[in-house]
Amino acid sequence: MANEDEREGNESRRDEERPVSGTSRRELLKGAVATGVMAAGAAALPAGQASAHRGEGPLGDSLTNPYGGIPGGGISLPSYYRPTPSVVSAANYFPRVETLGADEMRISFLGSTPYPPREDQAGTCIMVELGNGKRFFFDFGSGCVRNVIGMQVPAQMISDIFISHLHVDHYADIPYVYPFRAWSGGYTPLRIHGPSGRTPELGTKAMVDGMKQMLRWHLEAFDCFPIGDGYEIEVNEFDYSKEGGVVLDEDGVVIRSWPRSHAKDGAVGYRLDWNDLSFVWTSDGRPDELSLEYGKGVDVFVTELAGQDVGQLMQYKYGIPPQLFNYTIDTHHTSHYAVGKIFAETNPRLGMVTHYAADSDIDAEMVAGIRAYWQGLFQFGVDVTVINVTKDAIWSREAALPGKSGNVQPFPEMVAAAERAGEPVPKTFDFPNPRVPREKQQDKKYRDMEIDPAAYYPKQVLRDPLVEWPRDFSIDLSALLGGEGDD
Ligand SMILES: [Zn+2]
Ligand SMILES: [Zn+2]
Numbered sequence: 001m002a003n004e005d006e007r008e009g010n011e012s013r014r015d016e017e018r019p020v021s022g023t024s025r026r027e028l029l030k031g032a033v034a035t036g037v038m039a040a041g042a043a044a045l046p047a048g049q050a051s052a053h054r055g056e057g058p059l060g061d062s063l064t065n066p067y068g069g070i071p072g073g074g075i076s077l078p079s080y081y082r083p084t085p086s087v088v089s090a091a092n093y094f095p096r097v098e099t100l101g102a103d104e105m106r107i108s109f110l111g112s113t114p115y116p117p118r119e120d121q122a123g124t125c126i127m128v129e130l131g132n133g134k135r136f137f138f139d140f141g142s143g144c145v146r147n148v149i150g151m152q153v154p155a156q157m158i159s160d161i162f163i164s165h166l167h168v169d170h171y172a173d174i175p176y177v178y179p180f181r182a183w184s185g186g187y188t189p190l191r192i193h194g195p196s197g198r199t200p201e202l203g204t205k206a207m208v209d210g211m212k213q214m215l216r217w218h219l220e221a222f223d224c225f226p227i228g229d230g231y232e233i234e235v236n237e238f239d240y241s242k243e244g245g246v247v248l249d250e251d252g253v254v255i256r257s258w259p260r261s262h263a264k265d266g267a268v269g270y271r272l273d274w275n276d277l278s279f280v281w282t283s284d285g286r287p288d289e290l291s292l293e294y295g296k297g298v299d300v301f302v303t304e305l306a307g308q309d310v311g312q313l314m315q316y317k318y319g320i321p322p323q324l325f326n327y328t329i330d331t332h333h334t335s336h337y338a339v340g341k342i343f344a345e346t347n348p349r350l351g352m353v354t355h356y357a358a359d360s361d362i363d364a365e366m367v368a369g370i371r372a373y374w375q376g377l378f379q380f381g382v383d384v385t386v387i388n389v390t391k392d393a394i395w396s397r398e399a400a401l402p403g404k405s406g407n408v409q410p411f412p413e414m415v416a417a418a419e420r421a422g423e424p425v426p427k428t429f430d431f432p433n434p435r436v437p438r439e440k441q442q443d444k445k446y447r448d449m450e451i452d453p454a455a456y457y458p459k460q461v462l463r464d465p466l467v468e469w470p471r472d473f474s475i476d477l478s479a480l481l482g483g484e485g486d487d
Helices: 002-017 025-035 037-044 144-150 174-183 204-214 216-224 289-295 311-318 322-332 336-346 360-371 410-420 444-448 477-481
Strands: 105-111 125-130 135-138 190-195 233-238 245-250 253-259 268-274 277-281 300-304 350-354 378-380 385-389 394-399 428-430 474-476
Touching: 105 144, 105 277, 105 300, 125 144, 144 174, 174 190, 174 204, 174 216, 190 204, 204 216, 204 233, 233 245, 253 289, 268 289, 277 289, 289 336, 300 336, 311 322, 336 350, 336 360, 350 360, 350 385, 360 378, 378 385, 410 477, 428 477, 474 477
Parallel strands: 190 233, 277 300, 300 350, 350 378
Antiparallel strands: 105 125, 105 385, 125 135, 245 253, 253 268, 268 277, 385 394, 428 474
């Protein structure tokens, strides 16, 4: 047994020393995929024979490790795949436990499915945080807010949402969080960036106007609370057709967009550049030349994946005719082979896919398709994958988020954020006055029918009901943080 191990060990060492010659694995797989040779070759091997000798599968001597030869054997990841210095626990990301390095970028997948939503996958949303204290959201799909909160980012600190296009799986949680953001202390305008459409009524501005109308009852109702400027939305609508158009240029951060082919005009991809680090989110669309151009050499390239490109399997799984999937993919989306091709052309340090329904049986097929072209670092971006990026290292972890008790304390977190950013921490917090008290929104007879609290509170704890918000109310933040409260 020992001899055999030794022999095998020597053999693989010899393999390492042998210069790589002939067709590369990528080229070979490419050819095999095109001609179906690989499947035929694999099928021709008697069971068990493929693994009889290490390195002698159907690819024979041309089999190489995708990341190159590293003594010690086995498949190894690139040398830059290691924890960055700011990482506290290499195993998991614990929100608020670590401070992002000054030269570092953190990318968190707070939702990853288009449809259907799942227990473990919210609608697509990618949060990008930078070492200069800035935070951006790319798309804001259904259910992502629970992960934003889980990441200890209070709603009041949500802003700078970049919508890639107006399919609802990319912005469904905006109407949900918008009034609650204001209610929980977000008294400053919410900033939303998004593309124009073919006509003004198809653009992001029109969507926001429509959303405000949809929320009219709710917004007015919450006007009995302090709201300040929290209902204001600064919409930065930009021309969807601009190639490389600058959407944002602030604090050394430049975000550009380009049009994508997604069956209707008004879909864009984004590229963020800051401090010699870069991130691309293509969002939805067919594989296209512009994405190759703007994705070239990026640090982290994230694209969508039409993981359903196995029509027959989808029919079995979801009972939907394969034609419906095939038509959707062939007019709107990027399949696994195309993802591999795009990565190979753009050559990112890390290629990632998100916006797909994760199924363990399909995932393996997706990887096979991607690997037919791409031999670099690859990962899935699912809920809640966290990627740390510096010039020297890239590291991926899953965030450890609370389950049933997920919550975040808005005011303490606001103070903590100011401290982290080295900004002066305010001593007091002044609340804006409510604009429309409930007396102006509700018929008195409905208040009159309320049961007197004295009828249900024990006498010892009965307090004067607070039915009118105090004018010019202000709190001592240190008392609030110390948990002293106010009686
Ligand atoms: Zn989508
Ligand atoms: Zn879409």
